[in-house]
């Protein structure tokens with residue numbers, strides 16, 4: 001029996017890395033019937049006569065995992081958000097952030113297309129980005145410092161598994177190509193020129209980049225996964241969660257309760273109004289989505 005880490009999955013095959021050597025494996029029949037499917041990033045025990053025909057015997061306990069992308073043991077998720085084209089959406093960003101928080105994956109924010117922000121909007125967007133910077137590690141290449149910012153993001157990679165996610169056209173491929181030009185990932189323009197969809201295979205790969213392992217995720221155009229309870233939701237906003245110790249009621253949802261520290265902070269302008277509005281909207285979505293969930 002050998003132990004290694006799954007680095008790629010494709011059509012039922014799992015490529016397992018053992019100290020730099022790759023073994024092609026499959027999941028055993030009884031394994032497929034159980035609910036647990038191997039994921040890229042999983043540490044597995046497997047049996048192999050040779051490097052082409054191995055069988056996964058068991059999966060080690062996971063730190064965490066995501067559904068989109070299907071990757072396990074993620075150290076950080078780089079959320080790429082475009083400032084312009086597609087327009088900045090705090091709602092979409094906050095949806096991704098609570099999804100990551102609920103899966104215990106650490107978000108890192110990268111804001112792209114700072115160069116395209118119209119002059120009249122620079123202050124507004126910079127203020128928003130600065131506010132996010134107080135909640136999460138945030139990288140915003142803008143003007144002269146672009147290369148340094150990308151470099152400092154890349155300095156977070158060594159020894160880690162990272163996933164890159166974000167809306168279609170946000171600039172994920174562009175960022176990865178900046179870090180590692182050898183990758184030559186197709187950016188939107190090139191794939192448009194080739195007249196074909198970019199993500200036709202269901203291949204998931206961890207690519208060695210800047211000392212870490214990175215999975216590039218197909219972009220999405222909408223995002224509506226709310227599988228948490230309304231009680232759990234406020235805990236997924238780190239700044240609300242931190243403030244909640246000051247609320248009068250334990251389990252305060254920061255909506256209608258009196259003596260709520262979150263609402264006080266909101267009135268003082270200490271938290272982003274857009275985040276609070278998004279919180280209220282997500283709360284409503286959960287309430288509408290799961291009428292029987294209410295305690």
Ligand SMILES: Nc1nc2c(ncn2[C@@H]2O[C@H](COP(=O)(O)OP(=O)(O)OP(=O)(O)O)[C@@H](O)[C@H]2O)c(=O)[nH]1
Pocket residue numbers: 112113114115116166167168169170171172173174175186187188189198217218219220
């Ligand atoms: N001006 C400017 N253009 C950018 C920047 N980042 C990306 N782009 C452009 O935006 C378009 C989309 O970028 P991609 O890197 O393909 O976006 P993606 O997130 O990989 O998109 P999907 O693969 O569809 O999910 C391309 O035309 C890029 O050249 C940026 O910082 N500034």
Ligand SMILES: [Zn+2]
Pocket residue numbers: 244247248252253254255257259260261262263
């Ligand atoms: Zn409260």
